[in-house]
Amino acid sequence: MKKISERVLAVILTMTIVLGTGTAFVNAKTDADIPSGDIVYDESDPGYNEGKDHLTTQQFFEFVDTINAVFKKVFGFNLINENKIRVEVNGVMNDIFTGWTRKSGGTLDVIKIANSLPDFTEGSDKVCELLNIDVDTLEPIMKDKANELYKQGKNLSGLFVDFARMYLLRIDHMSLDADQNKKDPTVYNVFIVIYYKNGKSEKIKSDFIYDTETHELKRKNERGVLGFNLDGDDYVIYAIKDTWQRYFGFCIAYDILANLTFYDYDTKRIYLTYGGKDWLFQIWKGIYWISNGAEIGIYNRPEQKIWTTVFKCAPDEDMMVMSLELFQGSRRIFVREAQLHWWVIGFSIEEKVYDAKYLTAKGTIEFPNEEFAELFIKAANKKGVVSSRDGLDVSWCWAQTA
Numbered sequence: 520m521k522k523i524s525e526r527v528l529a530v531i532l533t534m535t536i537v538l539g540t541g542t543a544f545v546n547a548k549t550d551a552d553i554p555s556g557d558i559v560y561d562e563s564d565p566g567y568n569e570g571k572d573h574l575t576t577q578q579f580f581e582f583v584d585t586i587n588a589v590f591k592k593v594f595g596f597n598l599i600n601e602n603k604i605r606v607e608v609n610g611v612m613n614d615i616f617t618g619w620t621r622k623s624g625g626t627l628d629v630i631k632i633a634n635s636l637p638d639f640t641e642g643s644d645k646v647c648e649l650l651n652i653d654v655d656t657l658e659p660i661m662k663d664k665a666n667e668l669y670k671q672g673k674n675l676s677g678l679f680v681d682f683a684r685m686y687l688l689r690i691d692h693m694s695l696d697a698d699q700n701k702k703d704p705t706v707y708n709v710f711i712v713i714y715y716k717n718g719k720s721e722k723i724k725s726d727f728i729y730d731t732e733t734h735e736l737k738r739k740n741e742r743g744v745l746g747f748n749l750d751g752d753d754y755v756i757y758a759i760k761d762t763w764q765r766y767f768g769f770c771i772a773y774d775i776l777a778n779l780t781f782y783d784y785d786t787k788r789i790y791l792t793y794g795g796k797d798w799l800f801q802i803w804k805g806i807y808w809i810s811n812g813a814e815i816g817i818y819n820r821p822e823q824k825i826w827t828t829v830f831k832c833a834p835d836e837d838m839m840v841m842s843l844e845l846f847q848g849s850r851r852i853f854v855r856e857a858q859l860h861w862w863v864i865g866f867s868i869e870e871k872v873y874d875a876k877y878l879t880a881k882g883t884i885e886f887p888n889e890e891f892a893e894l895f896i897k898a899a900n901k902k903g904v905v906s907s908r909d910g911l912d913v914s915w916c917w918a919q920t921a
Contacts (some may be wrong), residue, residue: 525871526864528743528770534583537826564877567620569871570873570877571806571872572627573806573809573872575625576627576628577580577625583599587601595598600637602638603634603636603637603638604634604635604637604690605634605692605693605695606636606694606695607629607692607693607695608629609696610696611697611707612695612696612709615629615736616629616633617630618751618754618867619754622754622868623809623868623870624871625867630887640685640686640688640689640690641689643687643688643689644688644716647687651796652687654717657687658684661680661681661684662684664680685713685715688719689715689716689717690713690714693711693713693714694711694714695710696709696711697728698710705731706728707729708725709736710722710723710724711723727739729751733750734750734753735748735750735751736749736750737749737759746759746762755855755865755866756864756868757863757866758862758864760838760861760864764862768832770829771828775855783802783874783875785804786803787902787903787904787917788800788902789801789802789898789899790898791894793891794891796819796821796822796823797819797823798819799817799819800816800817800895800898801813801815802815802880802882802904802915804875804878804880805874805878806872806873806874807866810866810867810872811845811866811878812845812865813843813844813864813865814865815841815882817832817833817837817862817865818832818833819831819837831863833861837861838860838861839884839886840857840884840885841857841858841882842855842856842858842882842883843864843865843881843882845867845880845881846878847879848877848879848880852865852867852878853865857883879916880917881914881915881918882915883913883915884912885912886908886913887911888911889911892911893908896913899915905917
């Protein structure tokens with residue numbers, strides 16, 4: 520049953536991440552298109568102060584409802600069940616979700632997302648009556664079977680049986696909450712309670728935790744949702760080290776394909792060769808659908824005589840300690856503290872989004888030696904990313920004048 524809780528939470532957080540970072544009309548400009556220089560805050564420019572409006576959770580679901588209505592009119596039935604499973608969000612989870620809604624000016628309403636799950640159990644009473652199914656007798660048998668399948672590592676089969684069991688029981692509503700870990704009071708364990716139409720209920724634990732010291736909502740053992748975790752303090756989405764993107768490397772084609780998304784970012788590519796390898800340090804900043812975001816990634820490959828744009832994401836032995844900050848003028852949007860990583864990112868969901876020219880990205884990189892650090896500084900400064908170093912520690916800043 521733990522798998523059920525994980526899947527429900529994953530759906531809610533996936534919707535949050537998808538709405539937060541976007542998937543699908545980017546304008547990823549090349550280096551040549553992007554002027555760089557000293558930090559200039561043109562407060563007379565309306566875009567600097569006003570920013571841009573973006574899609575809200577309410578507007579998103581209104582769009583879904585419109586699609587549903589058209590589908591029903593054409594085909595005679597709804598594409599998505601209009602009846603939803605009511606989800607109560609309590610305790611620390613309510614604090615996190617309402618805080619996110621407040622910071623985003625109502626743009627991202629996670630509680631509304633949680634209450635958008637279609638009621639997939641509707642009509643099961645008629646099925647049971649038609650097939651003469653005794654739910655009270657069958658339910659414990661199905662529960663034991665699902666647990667047996669989980670123990671055998673057959674998670675998909677176990678989930679199928681569990682969902683079939685819940686379908687027969689019919690869900691009335693659910694509650695999402697977290698209780699304090701007895702061994703570590705700084706950690707809260709997230710759980711779901713499912714209430715059924717027959718008056719029964721069951722508490723389902725998950726592998727999601729909320730860390731009150733780091734203010735992170737994440738999965739245990741550094742597992743993320745779609746490769747990402749959530750900072751519940753700054754309300755920033757960030758990547759885990761072993762996110763799935765790491766296995767696909769990087770090339771310029773990815774930025775070109777980004778034109779098929781709702782992103783509008785600028786990027787700088789810093790190339791150099793060191794230690795028998797070609798290196799790419801790439802920085803991004805701009806609009807990620809409803810987020811203001813920035814990224815820095817490290818990529819490399821064996822040194823090549825014929826230059827191509829295909830790189831691998833840096834392996835563990837080539838990761839570096841990096842930090843990242845994003846500013847809109849003098850206002851700091853987020854900070855990702857120094858950490859050993861190959862890809863440090865932040866997507867901050869706010870009421871307004873700002874074109875990349877109004878954003879300033881800053882960061883630090885700790886290099887393994889001074890020779891490598893100096894090569895980076897020379898290459899970065901040529902690209903308009905102002906860089907300097909103190910020993911092995913390099914500080915960089917990318918601002919734009921236009």
